[in-house]
Each structure stands twice: as C-alpha cells, then as structure tokens.
Amino acid sequence: MxxxxxxxxxxxxxxxxxxxxxxxxxxxxxxxxxxxxxxxxxxxxxxxxxxxxxxxxxxxxxxxxxxxTPVEGFDATSTFEDQLPPHHQIGDFEIVREIGRGGMGVVYEAVQHSLQRLVALKVLNAGAVHSEQQARRFEREARAAAQLHHTNIVPVFGVGEQDGHRYYVMQRIQGLGLDSVLAELAHMSRNLTPDHTSASSGTSSVSAGELAAVMISGELSNSTSVGVNQRGVSGVGTVQDSSGALQESVLKAPKPGPSRESVSSSLILRDDESQTLGPLSGYVLSDNTDASHILSAASKTASGTHVDIASPSPAARRTGVGRRYWRNVARVGVQIASGLQYAHSQGTLHRDIKPANILLDTDGTAWIADFGLAKVLEAEEVTCSGNILGTLRYMAPEQYQGESDARSDIYSLGLTIYEMLSVSPAYVETNRQQLMARKLTPHELPSLRKRISHLPRDLDTIVLKCVAFEAEERYQSAGALAADLQAFLDDKPIRARQTSAVERLWRWCRRNPVVATLSSALAALLIFTVGLTSAGYVHEQALREAADAERTKAVTERHNAERIADIAFEAFDSLGQSFVSDELAATIQLDEDEQDSDEPATVPAISTETASLLEQVRSAFDQLADVAGTDDRFRDYAAKADLRAGELHLRLNQWSDAEAAFRRGIEMYESTETSPDDPETRLRLAKLYNGLGISTPWHSMHNESREFHTRALTLLEDHLGQSEERFELARTHYLLGRWPFGPGSAGPRTDRDTVRRVMDSRGVSTRGHDHRPETLRPPPDSWRNQGIRGRRPDLGRTADDLQHLRTATDLFTELASESPSTPEYRFWLAQCHLESSRHVPGQTDDNEEQRLEAIALLKELVESYPDKPDYLFRLSEAYGQSYSKWKHFGHKVDDRDAIPTGGIRQEELASQVERDLREALHVSERLIQQQPRVPAYVMSHLYLNMRLAGLLQSQGKVLQAREFFDQVVAFNDSAAKTLPEMDHVFRGMEQVIEFLRVKQLMAEEDFDAARTVLQTILNRYDEDAQRLAQRRGEEKRFPRRALNVYPLLLTCVENLGEEGEADRIRAILAEQEQNNHIRHVGREH
Amino acid sequence: MNESSPNLITDELQQLQREGSLAVARLFSSYRDRLERMIRFRMDARLTGRVDADDILQEAYLDIDRRLPGYLSDPTVPVFVWMRKLTLQALIDNHRRHLTAKGRSVKQESKKAEYGGATSVSLAELLIGQLTSPSHAIIKQERRDQVQAALDSMDELDREVLALRHFEQLTNGEVADVLGLKKAAASNRYMRALSRLKQTLDGVISET
Missing domain, CATH: 1.20.960 (Mitochondrial Import Receptor Subunit Tom20; Chain A)
Incomplete structure (x- = not known):
C-alpha cells in the first residue's frame, strides 16, 4: 500500500x-x-x-x-486568520493584541472604552459553553469570582457575550504564567542560557527568561508588602492619566509594550536593593527608553550571572546561591496560599490551581487567575487534550472522584511549589491512564532533598505536607500553609513535622486491613522503599564528599528501607493468606469429553479485581528487585518477593508472569554467585526452581521443566533437616512423578493470561477434574491441544516417574505421621494417591485402592475443616475421577457386554461411576453454596452434571438423564448470571450443551428432533467453512468438526429408516476417513 | 483490501479463531490508537469530560470480546472494521445514555448519534476551529456557517468518506468495508469529496 x-x-x-x-x-x-x-x-x-x-x-x-499533535506550526503557514484583529470591537472592548491562549480560549489585551482602561479579555472558545444552563452557571461563577478582592487574585471585572463570543474581563496583569517561567527555568538549567525569545516573545511584554532570572536571584516581593499598584483602584488611576496616548501608541504598534530591558532592569534594581524604582507593572506602558538604555547592560550582566546560578552543576548547587531561589518560591507560595485562604473563606474554591493559572508579574507579585472557571468548564474543556492533562497533573487524588475541598487546592498548590523547587513536574506521565493510575495509588512523593541536597529541610517538609495523598494529612487550611511558608521565610520554626517514612506507611497498613487497600498500601510501601533505597544509593555516590551528617542520614535511610521491606513482607504475607481461599478462583476447568465443537469453552481465570491487585504488588516488587539487585542486603527480599509473586501468578494462571518472576528470583542468586550454603536460601532456590518447572512452557517440558525440578531435587536431597525442606523435597518428587500429559498434571502450561482459547483439537479421553493444591494448577487443556501432536501421551508414566511418585507418597506419609496436626501433609498425601490412581495410557492397573485412599483422607480433612473449600473441592474431584475410568474402560455403547479391566461388567462399572458422580455432585453442591462465585467450582459443578447426564444417557436411563440434562441447562443459565464476567464462557457452553441435547433426544428416541438439531449444527459449520474459504480465497474445505456430527446423524437417519440418506452420510464419512488427518473419528459415538 | 495485504487480514481472523480472547486483546491493542482517534473525532463535545475515550474503549473491548463467537461464525468484514463498528456502537450508546438522559429531545440527539457524529458541524468545527488553533471562538460566525453550509451540501457519504480517510486514517479498502461500498466506488467518492472540499475551502479563504 x-x-x-x-x-x-x-x-x-x-x-x-x-x-x-x-x-x-x-x-x-x-x-x-x-x-x-x-x-x-x-x-x-x-x-x-x-x-x-x-x-x-x-x-x-x-x-x-x-x-x-497540536498544530502550532500551522498558524504560520496558514492563510487563515484566527485572531481577532486589532481594533476589533467586542462590546465595550477593543482588541489590542493576543497575549495568550489556553484550553478555554484566547486572552487578549483590550481597551475598555467606557472606563478608558486596559484589561485582559478572555474570549472563551465557541462550544465551551453549550447550554443555557451552562451559560447561567458561567455567569454565576464569574460573579462569585468578581466578589473576590485580594492582592493575589486577578480581579474579575465582569462577563459578557457578544456575537456568540462569551468573554470574561479581568485586570490586565503585566506578567506571565508560572508555566512559562518554569519552562524557561528548565530551559536554562539545560542550556545554561536564558531564552528571551521563547515562550513569550511577541505576545507578552515580559519574557519568561527575565522572570526566571528574577526567580533565581531576584528578590520577590512578599504578599504583605506588595500590591500597591496592583489593586484595581490605584491601577485604574494610573491608566486614566495616560490612557489616551497609551491607547493610541499601542494600537499603532501592536507589539510588546514595555521593553524587556526595562522590566528586567527593574527587577535587577530590586535585587540590588540599591534604589526603589517605581513599579513598572500594572497598566503603565510608558515607553521607558531612558531606563532601558541605562539598564540594558546591567540586564545582560545579570543574565550572565543567573545562568550560573541556575545551572544544575553540583558545584553551583552546593554553593548555596540557590537560597534566593528557594526564598522566592516560598514568597510565591505565601502569596498564592493567602489568596486561596481568602477565597476559601469566601466559600469559593479554585479547583484548578496549576502553574498556568498563576501569574507572576514584573513586580514580583503572584496572582491567581481563572477563579471558578474550572467548575464551569470542567465538563466542557476538552477541545485540547493537552490541557486536560495539564489540569489532571495537578489535581488532588480525591478530585478524580469528584470531591474537592480547600485541601484539594492546597494539594495543587503544593504540587506547583514542588515543581518550582525541582524545576520539573512531579508527575511526568503523558498518558492519561497512566497518570491517573499513578495518582490514584496511595503513595508519597519522594522528598526533594534526595535530589537537591541543599534544599532547606523545612521547605521540603512543607511541600510534602501539602501533597500528602490523604487530605487529612495535608495542611487543613491555606492559611496554615501560608503561615508555615512565612515562618520559613522568617527563619522561624515551622509547624509541619516530617513523619518518618516508616511511621507514615505503617499507619496505612494498620488503617487499611482490607485486602484491596492493603495491597495498594503495600505497593506504595514498596515503591517508597525503592525510592528510599535508590536515593540511598545516589547518596552513596556523594558520600565521599558529603558531610558526616549526610552519611549518617544515608545509613538511617538504608535502615528505614530495611524496616519498610520487613513491614512490606509482613503485609504481603497476609495478602497471600487472603488469596488462599481464592486459590481456586483461578482454576480453569475444561472438559474435552463434551467438547465437540471448535468453540471456546474455557473459563476466565481471574477476577479483574484480583488481577489488578496482584499487578500493583507485582510491579512494586519488580521495582524493589531492580534496586535490590545492586545490594545483596535486599537480594533476599527481592528473591522472596519474586517467589511470592510467582506463586500468586501461578494461582492466577498467569503462567508467563509466573515464569518471569521465578526466573528473576533465580537470577538474583545466580548473579551474585552465592553458593547456597545457607539452608534458607537453598530452600528458597529450590522452591524457585520448582516454580519455574511448573510455569515453564510446554514445548520445553521434557528438557527444561524436568531439569528445573531435578535441580531443586539436587539442592534439597543432601541437606535434609527441617520438615519444610522435606516437604519441598516431597513436592519435588511429586512434580517429577506426575504424568505430564494427564489432566490435572502440573506441568505444561500455555499462556492463560487472557482466558479463553479456541479448542482446535479434540481430546484424548480420561479427564477427571483433578486439581493440585496451591501452585500446581495446570491449564487443563494444554496437554490435549499439544499433547496429541506427537509428544508421547501414549507412553504413560516411565519407571522413573513412578519411582518419584512413590517416593513422594512415602515422604508425605512420613511427614503426615510425624505431624498429624498439619493437615497440609495429609492433603498432599491424598494428592499423591489421586495422581497415582489416574488412568494413564499403558497403565493397566485399576488403582482404585489409591483413589479410595485419597477419598478417605479427604473426607477426614473435610470433616475437620468443613470451611476449607480446597478440601471439599478435591474431595469432589476424587469422586469425580471415577468418570475417567468410565471413559477409559467402559464408555463404548456398542460394546456393552465387554468386561473391562478389573473384571467388572460394563453395567456394574457404570453404576459404580454413577454413584461416584452423584457423590461428587453432592460435595460440589455444598461447595457451590459456600463459594458461589468461584469459576472453577462453578465449572466443575456444571461438568459433573453433564457427565452424569451423559452417563445416564448411555445407560438408557433416559428419564434420570433428562433430569440432569435439565439441570445442566438451568445451571448454565444461572451461572451466567452469577458470573457475568464469564458470560461468554457460558454462551460457549451452550454449544457444548447442544450435543448433550442431541444425545438426550436420541436416548429418548426422538430422532426427528435430534436430527433437526444436528442439521442446524451442520449448517452452521458449513456456513463457517464457506466464509472462511471465501476469506482465504481457497476452496471450501470439509469442516473437520462435522466428523463428530455425521455419525450421530447417521444413527438418527438409520432409525428413521431413511436408507438413501444414510448411504449418503456413510459415503461422506468414508471419503473423509480416506483423507483424514484426524484421529478419533466417531470416538464420541 | 487490495491495498492492505489480504494475508494480514485473514491472518488476523485466524489468530482470532486460534487464540480467542488472547488474540482479541492483542489485536485490539494494536488498533487502539485508531479506535481512540475515531472516538475523539466523533464524540459529542458535550460528552467529553463526562466520558473518557478510554472508558468507551474499555466498554467496546468487553463487547468485542463477548461477541467474538458471533463474529467468528460470520466474519463478513475484516477484524478492524468489525472492532471499529462495535467501538462506534459503544460510543453511540454513550451518547444516548448521557445526552438523552438530560431531558433533551431524543429526536434531536438521535439524528446526530445515528451515525456517530461525523456531521457537518463536527467537520466544520475541526476545519475552522482546530485547523487554525484551539480558538474557535474568534472565528467569524459567518465563515463557519459558510463552511458548514458547504459541507452540508455535500453528500453525507462523501463527508463520511473524508472523515474516515483522514480523521480515522482508514485505508480505502477499509472505508469500502465500513460503508459497504466497492473499492472503486469508495475511491471515487473520496476523490469527489476531496475536490468538493477544496472548492469549499477556496471560497472561505478568498473571503478572508
């Protein structure tokens, strides 16, 4: 293309x-x-x-x-004219020139004729105000804003509408947005030279560079002492004197009014404090030629000096020249905070404090602009997503939930100050979702002193208090903030106290016992640890030059980090606990027996909440592991974290994540070349290897998976001592002994992270629903999908495998008898028996004894621990496994009198299996009542019903079969309602049930109805094939899955006595048999 | 899909058939930008701020995942076109939910919602407003009206073709699929719409 x-x-x-x-x-x-x-x-x-x-x-x-991307560049080349031209009249106002633009509209300098004054006119974007209701709200808010009279709030003169332009009249402030100043500061710290041309030239009378320079070394006025000339009344006076001339000159030459030099000079003079120059701010646009001549040289010099100050070189940082800058930031802070305090006292919130809404004038006064606009336009301001992001960045966490109060404004101001101090935004995410995710996760911003060591501690403390995640921990009023900032300026002690990180975070953990919050808090803890730790390392670099005090501090921080890590693991353990009951929620249950179509019929493994919780914790662990890699003190923590994360991922069937976690954990030790002398480490490493073996993908099953378990075995074998190690050893043997192809085997994985998959092959039989405890959860269909493609499922267990399984059984028996009070051992023992009793190809023993052994053990466990869903589920499984024997030995309908292994007649076997299935259903029923929303339990229950229905059908117990079939249908429907997130799975099941319906109808000898259903299925297959062929531009192929349908159809047709039709079907089948690559033709039949 | 390699497209279909949700997730995320662009373009300005494009995408994603079996059983359009359609549907649903709930006239809304809002109004706003800068307000109303009138005079399909080609960045083949046209017809439509637009813009420019 x-x-x-x-x-x-x-x-x-x-x-x-x-x-x-x-x-x-x-x-x-x-x-x-x-x-x-x-x-x-x-x-x-x-x-x-x-x-x-x-x-x-x-x-x-x-x-x-x-x-x-914004189309800034486009304006230059465009032939369109979008500005209101000079002289353009809007009501009482005549446009002079554009001085800025933002998401809401364009700001013009304009002359108000009636009052003969210069004003700033904000013309809102068309479309910013939509409805009448919106317009009224706009006016109401503007009126409220107009009531605010404060030195640091840009006075609002009024609102109006003309020719569809809605506008907002403000005092004209001879200054710039703090955002431009910050951009300039950032630019300077990168390029070491102030940029007088960027950001503002051409649109404003002040350059950002100059203001930036002032911020660095000038002395900004304080809120209490400034504003003489900024107040409306005196300002108007000034203007009136000169307005006529002024207006004329401005309109003739619509370009920057006051020369940069003059403005800059005034600041420099202020800086020198050698004389007091009349304020050049306000509306005074007189052409200060003389001053500019005199002072231009000074300006240049000053700029030169400032560059040094702004430079980020460590030398400059340590010299303490930044002191002026910190104080100037504090001065801006005091002014804005007192402006906010005033507005809050009047009942008005700003809601959108951010650098762009704070103006800094040439006189050093800071002004809050756009009061109330945020509220009016919050729903409308969307034309430019960049602006939204700009706003979101400074929003307090609670504002995302639509709640805001005075403390939200304080938070936003805090972030603005934070940004001024660090000259970079606290949140740099450019993606809206990421930004929100980050801001909504409880966390603390790192102390700026980690980066800027000479930043006064008090200022750091004040800022961190402003931006505390929880509103309760911030300043409770803007006045309190202003007071603390003022105290800082006056070198008095501040009120805010820096709580220790440990204290603060521990408080979270205690306060939020719920898993959800806990895990967020945990993630925050860990992230914070990472912050502390990495900061600690940065410090380490500087330690050589730094003072002793710094050294001590770094050590303390390290110590803190360790304590936090401890706490984090404590918390993580309890988090892990809460997953236990949820363990099987992750299980995916599939049954190929009923799986006659290519339709997906799997179960989404994870509840979304669980997954996202896990994700938070995991990413925190990742970060910890990253940092930890550089210090072996944290290595153990990281490895533990990886182990836990891996195990949790396994529980959630997130195989590749689990694998990655285990690998990371192993690398943690390998990279440091530690020989595992320490038994704890050895055990952990063994667990990591076993985890890796479980999570390793199928295709490498035979080489790698076994290899990993073998390594675990080597680690454990010669160092037996504690029961925990023996338990792990037993587990290792078990893992080596399980039949990797069998259902429920713990080995092969496929990526189940996104849940559903399409079954493209029909299975080998024998599928009981077997489930491992804990981590040993296989994706049950994997062996089917891949196993039949020439692995070696027919080989069954090797002698080695059997030996391992026997050893595992022995070890668990030993453990169980040593500590009868530990149910886990008995549980695992039952697990071993179940594994041994599984019907593996090539294995002719009945193994019924072992299944009964497992059942006995599990029944005991269930009696002692009736609330443990795990035990109930396994018991149900053990009963249900009986069905695999049926599939294995007895399910051929046309071979009813054959005597299967064990000398039992077919019918006896059938009734035995029927009893077991009923028992399994009985247990499962109980489980479902306890845990109605666990997908694995629900699916298992569904399958048990289907199996029983199928069994009864094949045994000619038509009425009973109908009972269970109806239950299947009803349960599938109700389950779809109970688990709406799995709706599609149950929809998929409907197609499976369709087959069951056919069989039921056939058992009821309603061949006509059965045939109709079959014909529908065939038609659907055929249409699919047709479409697929078209799309691929190939000839239509015979739909493979129809091979399951024709034999059934044949039976129907035969029974209906339509010989011709029967012959046709036989011909089709024979033809397909010829060129068939597919096994198990007609197997189901 | 002459121009967008046929292999790729059947390949996507195969991926869906083979991997189900896994492939839905992967393909959806590969189309995400385009779908988001579509939403941003077509979302009613009054909706923005209340509903985020992300929300709609998420809604659409769930729907897509849910409807996968249905689609696979009858894949009449390429995967992208299918996903786009469901995403558009999610957007329209949102329009209905939010805009008609406010007691506005349903009739008035539905006209716009019906085809996802690529109306002459939204085009005009883009052409005149965003084209030059974020400041719609200062454009003379007459000029806007003029462009809008010109766009109004265009065939709705032509207008849609322009929107699809340039705002949603669809290929000609995809446009054809979305609109149910033959490729040649889609191409012709596009060329015609383009020259119509050119005339329109000429008129506006010369007036300024």
Whole structure:
C-alpha cells in the first residue's frame, strides 16, 4: 500500500483512482511526521500534476487537523486568520493584541472604552459553553469570582457575550504564567542560557527568561508588602492619566509594550536593593527608553550571572546561591496560599490551581487567575487534550472522584511549589491512564532533598505536607500553609513535622486491613522503599564528599528501607493468606469429553479485581528487585518477593508472569554467585526452581521443566533437616512423578493470561477434574491441544516417574505421621494417591485402592475443616475421577457386554461411576453454596452434571438423564448470571450443551428432533467453512468438526429408516476417513 | 483490501479463531490508537469530560470480546472494521445514555448519534476551529456557517468518506468495508469529496 518516501512509489491499483493511491501515500507520510512537499509529487507524477496541485493542499490540511499533535506550526503557514484583529470591537472592548491562549480560549489585551482602561479579555472558545444552563452557571461563577478582592487574585471585572463570543474581563496583569517561567527555568538549567525569545516573545511584554532570572536571584516581593499598584483602584488611576496616548501608541504598534530591558532592569534594581524604582507593572506602558538604555547592560550582566546560578552543576548547587531561589518560591507560595485562604473563606474554591493559572508579574507579585472557571468548564474543556492533562497533573487524588475541598487546592498548590523547587513536574506521565493510575495509588512523593541536597529541610517538609495523598494529612487550611511558608521565610520554626517514612506507611497498613487497600498500601510501601533505597544509593555516590551528617542520614535511610521491606513482607504475607481461599478462583476447568465443537469453552481465570491487585504488588516488587539487585542486603527480599509473586501468578494462571518472576528470583542468586550454603536460601532456590518447572512452557517440558525440578531435587536431597525442606523435597518428587500429559498434571502450561482459547483439537479421553493444591494448577487443556501432536501421551508414566511418585507418597506419609496436626501433609498425601490412581495410557492397573485412599483422607480433612473449600473441592474431584475410568474402560455403547479391566461388567462399572458422580455432585453442591462465585467450582459443578447426564444417557436411563440434562441447562443459565464476567464462557457452553441435547433426544428416541438439531449444527459449520474459504480465497474445505456430527446423524437417519440418506452420510464419512488427518473419528459415538 | 495485504487480514481472523480472547486483546491493542482517534473525532463535545475515550474503549473491548463467537461464525468484514463498528456502537450508546438522559429531545440527539457524529458541524468545527488553533471562538460566525453550509451540501457519504480517510486514517479498502461500498466506488467518492472540499475551502479563504 503506502510506500516510504521517496521510493519506491506506491503501487498502482486497478480498483482505484491513481491519484487516490498517491493521496494515500502523501497522507501516510504526514502521519509519519514527515512534511512531504506537493511539488515533489507533481514532479514525480507529471501526468497527475493538475489534480495533485489542486487536491493535495486540502489533504495536508485534513491531516494536520486530524493529527493529535497540536498544530502550532500551522498558524504560520496558514492563510487563515484566527485572531481577532486589532481594533476589533467586542462590546465595550477593543482588541489590542493576543497575549495568550489556553484550553478555554484566547486572552487578549483590550481597551475598555467606557472606563478608558486596559484589561485582559478572555474570549472563551465557541462550544465551551453549550447550554443555557451552562451559560447561567458561567455567569454565576464569574460573579462569585468578581466578589473576590485580594492582592493575589486577578480581579474579575465582569462577563459578557457578544456575537456568540462569551468573554470574561479581568485586570490586565503585566506578567506571565508560572508555566512559562518554569519552562524557561528548565530551559536554562539545560542550556545554561536564558531564552528571551521563547515562550513569550511577541505576545507578552515580559519574557519568561527575565522572570526566571528574577526567580533565581531576584528578590520577590512578599504578599504583605506588595500590591500597591496592583489593586484595581490605584491601577485604574494610573491608566486614566495616560490612557489616551497609551491607547493610541499601542494600537499603532501592536507589539510588546514595555521593553524587556526595562522590566528586567527593574527587577535587577530590586535585587540590588540599591534604589526603589517605581513599579513598572500594572497598566503603565510608558515607553521607558531612558531606563532601558541605562539598564540594558546591567540586564545582560545579570543574565550572565543567573545562568550560573541556575545551572544544575553540583558545584553551583552546593554553593548555596540557590537560597534566593528557594526564598522566592516560598514568597510565591505565601502569596498564592493567602489568596486561596481568602477565597476559601469566601466559600469559593479554585479547583484548578496549576502553574498556568498563576501569574507572576514584573513586580514580583503572584496572582491567581481563572477563579471558578474550572467548575464551569470542567465538563466542557476538552477541545485540547493537552490541557486536560495539564489540569489532571495537578489535581488532588480525591478530585478524580469528584470531591474537592480547600485541601484539594492546597494539594495543587503544593504540587506547583514542588515543581518550582525541582524545576520539573512531579508527575511526568503523558498518558492519561497512566497518570491517573499513578495518582490514584496511595503513595508519597519522594522528598526533594534526595535530589537537591541543599534544599532547606523545612521547605521540603512543607511541600510534602501539602501533597500528602490523604487530605487529612495535608495542611487543613491555606492559611496554615501560608503561615508555615512565612515562618520559613522568617527563619522561624515551622509547624509541619516530617513523619518518618516508616511511621507514615505503617499507619496505612494498620488503617487499611482490607485486602484491596492493603495491597495498594503495600505497593506504595514498596515503591517508597525503592525510592528510599535508590536515593540511598545516589547518596552513596556523594558520600565521599558529603558531610558526616549526610552519611549518617544515608545509613538511617538504608535502615528505614530495611524496616519498610520487613513491614512490606509482613503485609504481603497476609495478602497471600487472603488469596488462599481464592486459590481456586483461578482454576480453569475444561472438559474435552463434551467438547465437540471448535468453540471456546474455557473459563476466565481471574477476577479483574484480583488481577489488578496482584499487578500493583507485582510491579512494586519488580521495582524493589531492580534496586535490590545492586545490594545483596535486599537480594533476599527481592528473591522472596519474586517467589511470592510467582506463586500468586501461578494461582492466577498467569503462567508467563509466573515464569518471569521465578526466573528473576533465580537470577538474583545466580548473579551474585552465592553458593547456597545457607539452608534458607537453598530452600528458597529450590522452591524457585520448582516454580519455574511448573510455569515453564510446554514445548520445553521434557528438557527444561524436568531439569528445573531435578535441580531443586539436587539442592534439597543432601541437606535434609527441617520438615519444610522435606516437604519441598516431597513436592519435588511429586512434580517429577506426575504424568505430564494427564489432566490435572502440573506441568505444561500455555499462556492463560487472557482466558479463553479456541479448542482446535479434540481430546484424548480420561479427564477427571483433578486439581493440585496451591501452585500446581495446570491449564487443563494444554496437554490435549499439544499433547496429541506427537509428544508421547501414549507412553504413560516411565519407571522413573513412578519411582518419584512413590517416593513422594512415602515422604508425605512420613511427614503426615510425624505431624498429624498439619493437615497440609495429609492433603498432599491424598494428592499423591489421586495422581497415582489416574488412568494413564499403558497403565493397566485399576488403582482404585489409591483413589479410595485419597477419598478417605479427604473426607477426614473435610470433616475437620468443613470451611476449607480446597478440601471439599478435591474431595469432589476424587469422586469425580471415577468418570475417567468410565471413559477409559467402559464408555463404548456398542460394546456393552465387554468386561473391562478389573473384571467388572460394563453395567456394574457404570453404576459404580454413577454413584461416584452423584457423590461428587453432592460435595460440589455444598461447595457451590459456600463459594458461589468461584469459576472453577462453578465449572466443575456444571461438568459433573453433564457427565452424569451423559452417563445416564448411555445407560438408557433416559428419564434420570433428562433430569440432569435439565439441570445442566438451568445451571448454565444461572451461572451466567452469577458470573457475568464469564458470560461468554457460558454462551460457549451452550454449544457444548447442544450435543448433550442431541444425545438426550436420541436416548429418548426422538430422532426427528435430534436430527433437526444436528442439521442446524451442520449448517452452521458449513456456513463457517464457506466464509472462511471465501476469506482465504481457497476452496471450501470439509469442516473437520462435522466428523463428530455425521455419525450421530447417521444413527438418527438409520432409525428413521431413511436408507438413501444414510448411504449418503456413510459415503461422506468414508471419503473423509480416506483423507483424514484426524484421529478419533466417531470416538464420541 | 487490495491495498492492505489480504494475508494480514485473514491472518488476523485466524489468530482470532486460534487464540480467542488472547488474540482479541492483542489485536485490539494494536488498533487502539485508531479506535481512540475515531472516538475523539466523533464524540459529542458535550460528552467529553463526562466520558473518557478510554472508558468507551474499555466498554467496546468487553463487547468485542463477548461477541467474538458471533463474529467468528460470520466474519463478513475484516477484524478492524468489525472492532471499529462495535467501538462506534459503544460510543453511540454513550451518547444516548448521557445526552438523552438530560431531558433533551431524543429526536434531536438521535439524528446526530445515528451515525456517530461525523456531521457537518463536527467537520466544520475541526476545519475552522482546530485547523487554525484551539480558538474557535474568534472565528467569524459567518465563515463557519459558510463552511458548514458547504459541507452540508455535500453528500453525507462523501463527508463520511473524508472523515474516515483522514480523521480515522482508514485505508480505502477499509472505508469500502465500513460503508459497504466497492473499492472503486469508495475511491471515487473520496476523490469527489476531496475536490468538493477544496472548492469549499477556496471560497472561505478568498473571503478572508
């Protein structure tokens, strides 16, 4: 399709206009960020020159409109004029020039004729105010804002509407948004030179560079002492004096009014404090030529000096020249805080405090702009997503929930101050979702002193208190904040106290016992630990030069980090506990027996909540592990974390995540080359290897998985001591002894992270629902999908496998008898028996004894621990496993009198299995009542019903079969309601049930009805095949899965006595048999 | 899909058939940007701020996942076009939920919601408003009206073709699938719409 430019050229397409093809290429290049030239195309395709010249400019236009990137560059080349031109009249106002623009609209400098004053006119975007209701709200808020009279709040003169332009009249502040100043500061710290041309030139009378310089070394006025000339009344006076002349000159030459030099100079003079220059701010736009001449030189010098100060070099940082800057930030803070305090006392919240809404004038006064606008426009301000992000970045966490109070404004101001101090935003996420995720996770911003060591501690403390995640921990009023900032400026002690990190975070843990919060808090703890730790390392670099005090501090921090890690693990343990009951929620249950279609019929493993909790914790662990890698003190923590994370992932069937976690844990030790002398480490490593063996993908099963378990075995074998080690050893033997292909085997994994998969093969039989405890949960279909493609499922267990299984059984027996009070050992022993009793190909023993042994053990456990769903579930399984024997030995209907292994007649076996299934259902019923929402239990219950129905059908117990069949249908429906998130699974099950229905109908000898259903199924298959063929442009293939259907259809047709039709079907089957790659034709039948 | 390799598309279908939800997740995330672009373009301005594109995407994703079996049993359009359709549906549902709930006239809303809002109004706003800057307000009403009138005079399908090609960045083949046209017809429509637009813009520019 589209070719990269300049060559090769786009491929012509007979279906399309050739210019269209070129146009697509042209557009494509735009999207790649190029700016292809139209003449290039004209040159290359002269035949289409006319059309290209004609149409491509529109394409360029469209592409630029459509692009997400702001189209700033476009204005310059555009022939469109979007500004209100000078002299344009809006009501009483005459536009002078544009001085800024934002998400809500464009701000103009304008002259108000009636009062002969200069004002700032904010013209809202069309579409910003939609409804009448909105408009009224806008006016109401504007009126409220107009009531605010404070030195640090930009006075609002009024609102109005003219020609569809809604506007907002404010005092004209001769200054810049703090965002521009911050950008300039950032620029300076990167490039070491103030940029007088960026950000503001041409639109404002002040340059960001100058203000930035002032911030660094100037002395900003304090809230209490400034504002003489900023108040409306005195300002108006000034203007009136000169307005006539002023207006004329401005309108004639609409470019920056006061020279930069003059403004800058005034600041420098203030800085020197050698004299007091009359304020150049406010409305005074007099042409200060003299001053500018005199002072321009000084300005340059000053700028030169400032550069040094702003430079981030450690030398500069340590010299303490930043002191002025910190104080200036504090001064801005005091002013804004007192402005907020005043507004709050008037009952008005700002709701959108951010650098862009704080103006800094040439006189050093800070002003809050746009009071109340946020509320009016919160739902509307969307034209520019960048602005939204700008707002979101400074929003307090609770505001995301739509709650805000005074403390939210304090938070936003805190973040603004934080940004001023660090000259970079506290939250840099550019993706809205990421930003929100980060902001909504309880956390603390790292202390700035970690990065800026010479930042005064008090200031750091004040800022951190402002931005505390929980509103209760912030300053409770803007006044209190202003007071503390003022105390800092006055070198008095501040009120805020820096709680220790441990204290603060521990408090969270205690306060939030619920798992959800706990895990968030835990994640926060860990992230914080990471912060502390990494900061600690940074410090380590500096330790050599740093003072002793610093050294001590770093050590303390390290110590704190360790304590936090302890706490975190404590918390994590309890988190892990809470997962225990949830353990099987993760299980995916599948049964291939009833799986006659290619439709998906699996179960989503994880509840979304659980998954997201886990994800939080895991990412925190990841970070911890990253940092920890550099210090072996944290290595153990990290490895433990990885082990736990891996185990949790296993529980949730997140196989690849689990694998990654285990691998990381192992690497933790391998990278440090520690030989595991220490028994605890050895055990952990063994567990990690076993985990890895379980989570390793199928295709490497035979090499790797076994290899990992073998390594675990080696680690454990010669160092037996504690029962925990012997338990792990027994587990290892068990893992080595399980039949990797069998259902419930703990080995092969496929990626089950996203739940459903399509079954593309029909299974081998014998599927009891067997489930391992804890981590040993296989994705039950994996062996089926891949196993039958030539692994060695027919081999059954090797002698080695059997030996391992026997050893495992012995070890667990030993453990269980040594500590009869530990139910886990008995549980595992039962597990071993179950595994041994499984019907594995090539294994002729009945193994019934072992299943009964397992049942006996589990029954005991269930009696002692009736509330443990795990034991109940396993018991149900043990009963249900009986069905595998049926599938293995007795399910051929046409071989009813054959005597299966064990000398039992078919019918006896059937009734035995029936009894077991009823028992299994009975247990399962109990389980479902306890835990109605665990997918594994629900699915298991469904399958048990289906099996029983199937068994009864095949035994000709038609009425009883009908009973269970009806239950299947009803349960499937009700389960779909209980577990709405699994709705699609149950929908998929309906297709499986369709087959069961057919069999039921056939058992009821209603062959006509059965045939109808079958025909529907066949038609559907055929249509699918047709469509697939079309899409692939191939000839239609015979749908493989129809091979399951035809034999049934044949039976129906035969019974209906339609010989001709029967012959046709036989012919189809015979033909397919010929070129069939598929095993098990008619197996089900 | 002459121009967007046929292999790729059947391949996607196969992925869905083979891997189900896993593939849905993967394909959806690969199309995410485009779908989001579509939502942003078509979302009613009054809805933004109340509903996030992300929310709609999420809603759409769940729906897509849920409807996978149905789609696989009858895949008449390529995967992307299918996903886009369901995403658009999610957007329209949101429009209905939010905009008609406010006691506004359903009739008035539904006209816009019916085809996801690529109306002449939204195009005009983009053309005039966002084209030049975020400041719609300062554009003279007449100029906007003019462009809008010109767009109004265009065939709805032509307008949609422009939107699909440039705002949603669909290929011609995809446009054809979305609109149920033959590829050649989609291409012709596009060329025609483009020259119509050009005339329109010329008129507006010359007036300024």
């Amino acid at each position: 589209t070719a990269p430019s300049p060559a090769p050229p786009p491929i012509p397409d007979p279906d399309r206009d050739p210019v269209d093809v070129l146009a697509e290429d042209f557009a494509e290049r735009y999207r790649r960020g190029e700016t292809p030239s139209i003449s290039e195309y004209v040159g290359r395709y002269p035949a289409h020159a006319e059309q290209i010249k004609n149409l491509f400019p529109s394409i360029a236009l469209l592409e630029q409109m459509g692009s997400h």
